[in-house]
Amino acid sequence: MARPIGIHLSYWQREWTDDLLPLIGLAKDAGFDGAEFPLLMPNELDFVSLRQALDDHGMRATCGTGLNPSVDITSPDKSVRDAGMAFLRACLAGTAVLGSPGLGGVTYVPWGQFYHDDFAARRSQCIHSLREVGKMAADLGVLLFLEVLNRFEGNLLNTVEQGLALLAEVDHPAIKLHLDTFHMHIEEDNMATAIRAAGDQLGHFHCVANNRKPPGMGQIDWTAVKSALDDINYQGWLVMESFLQPNCEVGDALFIWRQLHDKLNADAQAGADFMRSRVA
Template identity: 40%
Template structure:
């Protein structure tokens, strides 16, 4: 089990310099940092990877697609752009020295077309399948994120997301499940994790308000037991967004400060994760 922290906890914009964040995360004791590719291109990837490595940290990556790169689109050119966009993201992930890329990759963030979900899911799976060789060559696993109903309609729970990942038919494609989204959408989050089984390639944690795990009402010990049952030994990354009043937080609808200090939130989080998840694997 590896414990990570999402750089977005401290970032004001996705293009902020992550070097100070790496030092802070390393000083706290995290194994790695998750960085968003929304602010990282190939031109910065090698340097950022070195900065993380110099701090003794591993990296994992997340990204999201826009409407012009929609894997579910009936327009073949738009689907081709999705493949090109994700291929570049995989290359950046590899250049960073990371082995995991997860996020909003089956359908664009904030796009809703519920009347056509079946056809869209089929197109998403076929589009993602075309990345199999790219992922294999890069040594990268792709995780499709299950999002709550307010952020997307195609992968709004674990079952829908796992179905697309399995239909993609690639050993290099799985799912990202996140306690914040599961808190909204799953009647039984541990059951969702168990049903995901070896399809689960990445796991995010924050409490029900997107703050420090263990400070709210989400049942993390139950999730830890489920992860143990399925033999999950990958990343547990705290993806918290706690500061209002900056561009990155506006993207995520953070309209008030959730925690008084991001660094203290990170310190409290790692202590809690070690208490709850350290004995999972």
């Protein structure tokens, strides 16, 4: 059975606060099975209305988020860790309402933060915190996914090998890896080998060109990617997480310094067509 394909709704956002409701229809029109919701401000989202819009369009959901320093579950400050736990609890609760199988993204450390002298202590605290978050996720009937990032966006998890080592220490069945071909293209010696190494610990997968364009518009070997996903019997979501718009809050945050699209909607449809025919 073909894997379902989705698109991260921030593809169309210029500001992180842009309304997500009308973007669900754009995702449907582009040919995707689902929409990935950025849960950066979970307490400000109307999850019931978003779920109704999904149902109205015959769409399904996936979810992602990113911690920031005020909600850092690796912090030595308990009040900051507690804030992080509350943030993730809100994200996981919204994930359950939307019917998403899990919450992916940078769920274990603040995005864009780098640790050096305190790396070991931060990693240790991350493990302890994730055990609690895993229990939260399991209680809600969803999973937590840890996105492996490239070296320019974090230094706790840069490779599948590091991700698997952390998972082994956390040792919770509700926590799995989230891989993204944009990050993997930078860090892995061989992307297909890394996917095979992830095996049944792979919970979520982002399909992105090496330049953050839609899949098929760069130099990634998608035949090898699909072969590896097939070999491990990955049946989860394939989500296009491309960022193409410069000169806006979202583009600035993702280092998009030039226009990377011809037409947003047409490029989204091209990405969906490519994913369905070549990767799903």
